[in-house]
Amino acid sequence: xxxxxxxxxLRAHLSDLASNDAxxxxxxxxxxxxxxxxxxxxxxxxxxxxVTMGNTIVLAGVKFQIMTPYPDRPNQGGLMCSCExxxxxxxxxxxxPPSPQSIExxxxxxxxxxxxxxxxxxxxxxxxxxxxxxxxxxxHAISDDGNLFDAxxxxxxxxxxxxxxxxxxxxxxxxxxxxxxxxxxxxxxHKVGGRFVYDASYREELGGDERIHITLGDDDHVHSLQxxxxxxxxxxxxxxxxxxxxxxxxxxxxMVNG
Amino acid sequence: MGGYGDVxxxxxxxxxxxxxxxxxxxxxxxxxxxxxVADGSCRMTWGTNEAIVAVYGPxxxxxxxxxxxxxxxxxxxxxxxxxxxxxRIRPGFNRRSREISKVTADALESVVLxxxxxxxxxxxxxxxxxxxxxTRCVGLTAASVALADAGxxxxxxxxxxxxxxxxxxxxxxxxxxEDNYGEADLPMGVLPNSGELVFLQMDGDLSPDEFKQAWDxxxxxxxxVHKLMVDALKGGEN
Numbered sequence: 210x211x212x213x214x215x216x217x218x219l220r221a222h223l224s225d226l227a228s229n230d231a232x233x234x235x236x237x238x239x240x241x242x243x244x245x246x247x248x249x250x251x252x253x254x255x256x257x258x259x260v261t262m263g264n265t266i267v268l269a270g271v272k273f274q275i276m277t278p279y280p281d282r283p284n285q286g287g288l289m290c291s292c293e294x295x296x297x298x299x300x301x302x303x304x305x306p307p308s309p310q311s312i313e314x315x316x317x318x319x320x321x322x323x324x325x326x327x328x329x330x331x332x333x334x335x336x337x338x339x340x341x342x343x344x345x346x347x348x349h350a351i352s353d354d355g356n357l358f359d360a361x362x363x364x365x366x367x368x369x370x371x372x373x374x375x376x377x378x379x380x381x382x383x384x385x386x387x388x389x390x391x392x393x394x395x396x397x398x399h400k401v402g403g404r405f406v407y408d409a410s411y412r413e414e415l416g417g418d419e420r421i422h423i424t425l426g427d428d429d430h431v432h433s434l435q436x437x438x439x440x441x442x443x444x445x446x447x448x449x450x451x452x453x454x455x456x457x458x459x460x461x462x463x464m465v466n467g
Numbered sequence: 468m469g470g471y472g473d474v475x476x477x478x479x480x481x482x483x484x485x486x487x488x489x490x491x492x493x494x495x496x497x498x499x500x501x502x503x504v505a506d507g508s509c510r511m512t513w514g515t516n517e518a519i520v521a522v523y524g525p526x527x528x529x530x531x532x533x534x535x536x537x538x539x540x541x542x543x544x545x546x547x548x549x550x551x552x553x554x555r556i557r558p559g560f561n562r563r564s565r566e567i568s569k570v571t572a573d574a575l576e577s578v579v580l581x582x583x584x585x586x587x588x589x590x591x592x593x594x595x596x597x598x599x600x601x602t603r604c605v606g607l608t609a610a611s612v613a614l615a616d617a618g619x620x621x622x623x624x625x626x627x628x629x630x631x632x633x634x635x636x637x638x639x640x641x642x643x644x645e646d647n648y649g650e651a652d653l654p655m656g657v658l659p660n661s662g663e664l665v666f667l668q669m670d671g672d673l674s675p676d677e678f679k680q681a682w683d684x685x686x687x688x689x690x691x692v693h694k695l696m697v698d699a700l701k702g703g704e705n
Contacts, residue, residue, distance in 0.1 A: 252515050253597045254550040264503035268596060270550025293558050295546060297521040297592035299504050304544050304592075306559075347549040347558075349594070351519060352502045378553075411504070 219416035220402075227402025233412055234263075239453050241408040246363065246464055248371045256372025256387065260364040263410065264354035269346060269364035271372040271387070275379060276343040278334065286333020286341035290319035291348070292361060298350035299411070313437065318348065318362045318395070320433040321424030325393035328369065332388055335381060342374060344387065355411040358422050362395035367465050392465050393432050394458040395424045398450045400440050405450055407457065421450060425458040474648045476633040483633075485642060492628065492640040492688045497609075497699035499616040507617020509699075511609035514642055515599035518606045520613040521592045528588035539584035543572035545606050547595040567603045568593075574607055574627075574656045574666035580620040589619060600646035601629050604654050607666060612696050622658070624696055625665055626689035629654035630681035637677050639684035653678070655685045659693035662686065 226232055236242070242263030251257035254270035276287055292315030296304045307315075322328070333342040346369060348361045372387040399409035401417040409417060419440025424433040436442075476484055483489070493514030502508035505521035528534040533542075545567040549556050575591065591613065593606040604627035611625040630639045632651040641649055651673045656666025673681060 251550055251597055252517075253552055253599075257550065266502070268548070268550075270548065272550055272555035274555060291549065291558065293549075295592060295594065296523075296544060296590060297502065297505075297519065297594050300523045300526065300590070304546075345549070345555055347555070349548050349550075349596070351594070352504045352521075354504050 216416055219412065223402040223413065223416045225402070227404050232401075232406060233410060238404065239407045239457075241457065242410075244363075244461070244464070246367055248367060254368070255375050256368045256370070258364045258367035258371060260360045260367070262356060262360050262408065264352055265356060265360050266350075266352040267357065267360040267364050268349045268351060269361070269368035270349070271368050272345045272347065273375055274343045274345060275335070276341055278338060278341045282330075283338035284334045285330040287343040288323060288328050288330065288346070289343060290322060290346045290365065291315055292318065293348070294350040294353065294357065299353040302350075302353065313435075314357055314361060315348065317358060317422055317433060317435045318365055321362055321393045321395050322346070322365060322369070324432040325391045325424070325426040325430075327366070327389050327391035327393060327426075329388060329390065340381075344369070344372070353411060355409050355414050356397055358397045359395050359408065362393070362424065363461060363465065366392055366394070370465065391427050392462045393424050393426045394461045394465070395422055395433075396454040396457050396461075397422045398453075400442065405442075405446055407453060421447070423451065423454045425454055427462070429455050429458075476645055476648065477636050477638075481636075483638060483642075484644060487638075489636060489638040490684050490687065492691065493642065495692060495695055497612060497695055499612060499699055505613075505617070507613045507615070507619070509609045509613040509616060511605055511612065512597075513601065513605045514640075515597055516595070516602055516605045517597040518602065518609040519594045519596060520606070520609045522589065522610075522613045522617040522619065523592075524589040524617075525584040525587040525619075526590070528586060533588070534586045537585055538581035539579070539587045539589055541572050541576055541579065541581070542588055542590045543568050543575065543593070543610070544591075545571055545593045545595070545603070547598055547602065551595050551598045567606070570666060570668065571603070571607050571610060574625055575610060575614065577665040578611070578621045578623050578625060578658065579614065580622070583620060589614075600641050600643045601654070603627070604629050604656075607656055608692065608696070612699060615700050623660045624658070624693065625656045626659055626692050626696065627654060627656040627666055628685045628688040628692065630684040630688075632671065632673060632677055632681070637673075637680040637684065639681075639688050651677070651681070653681045653685065655682070655689075657686060657689035659689055
């Protein structure tokens with residue numbers, strides 16, 4: 210991503226808006242954009258989802274490969290989460306080797322899904338020590354108007370829940386749905402104009418400061434946290450965010466579990 | 468070209484495995500404005516192919532060494548998403564994508580009025596999200612719709628179609644099985660208003676008569692697809 214000039218006018222404007230409890234697009238501090246989840250949208254993937262959050266659009270696709278289990282874990286398959294933000298997604302994204310931003314995106318989403326234990330890697334073993342399934346979740350941004358983190362996480366878990374293990378194609382038995390036992394959901398908050406807001410747009414990200422990402426599993430268990438960019442926050446601010454994340458995650462979880 | 472001529476792809480009635488006649492193209496849908504943050508965009512489905520194209524610009528050409536004093540440069544990238552094929556594609560550098568990006572840029576540079584935007588860059592990002600033979604044609608065709616959607620002046624749209632040969636029969640718009648076992652492939656990029664060409668590739672084996680037939684199929688199909696492109700640009704969704 211080309212480093213954008215810090216737009217001082219935008220920062221001043223966001224600060225004015227915040228002091229009047231307003232946002233660029235007339236949302237309240239804790240309001241998300243309209244969120245749409247579509248399942249099974251990619252004919253060549255074994256599981257897929259498209260998430261639309263305002264003008265942010267992402268795709269997630271699941272593919273399977275046969276892997277040799279790691280010597281220290283002969284009974285386990287693998288889960289890999291890879292994220293690509295290419296130049297299609299916005300004029301501030303460039304093609305080329307993965308940028309630190311897109312690597313952070315992929316890793317934070319990966320941790321939330323992995324640590325929730327929603328995929329039982331023991332279940333992916335075919336022949337101990339020889340053959341196991343590797344589940345690959347590819348996240349692909351189509352249009353970046355901010356908060357790719359939440360969009361990727363939502364599309365990712367929905368695509369996994371939609372996935373079928375293509376055993377027939379590899380001639381090892383019948384196709385079976387991939388078992389996904391939990392539904393981890395991420396909520397992201399950006400400091401904009403001196404206060405945290407939920408689901409920032411691109412302009413809010415551009416004129417804002419630090420961000421915090423929280424992934425909660427079923428029963429509100431915390432599975433991943435990430436603080437990004439320069440900025441300082443207080444314990445009270447974090448507590449307030451966490452309260453909001455609990456209620457918002459459960460709404461989004463209902464959407465995924467539909 | 469797999470060249471396995473013994474696989475039967477045309478039945479006794481002259482119909483193909485998916486029920487098409489030799490000259491038929493697969494079903495096509497075209498939608499514009501699908502990437503809200505872009506200056507122009509297009510989603511095109513063509514059989515099981517899906518391409519999403521975003522156009523950004525004209526904008527500052529960066530780094531400066533790519534600038535041209537008398538015209539704009541086109542920065543075209545064609546990329547297949549990792550989940551677009553049966554076996555996952557590893558992201559990253561790939562000779563095939565580089566070549567297709569280049570010939571697509573060469574085709575589009577022939578129609579975009581580049582001299583109107585000296586020292587600037589127009590970026591065209593083609594993402595194939597689902598692939599079923601003929602993705603370079605879908606990508607190029609969708610790119611020309613996205614350029615028009617972005618309001619970039621062009622002398623004409625570009626319609627790209629491929630014809631080929633299976634079981635010694637020339638057919639239009641090969642699908643995946645036909646492409647795998649077929650004996651030839653002739654993709655072309657046609658300017659529908661003048662009938663001129665801006666893109667041409669071929670591999671395989673065609674007799675002069677077969678070549679003529681494949682050529683004619685492509686021209687006829689291009690005119691058909693052109694109508695859908697105009698409808699999409701004039702009416703939004705077709």
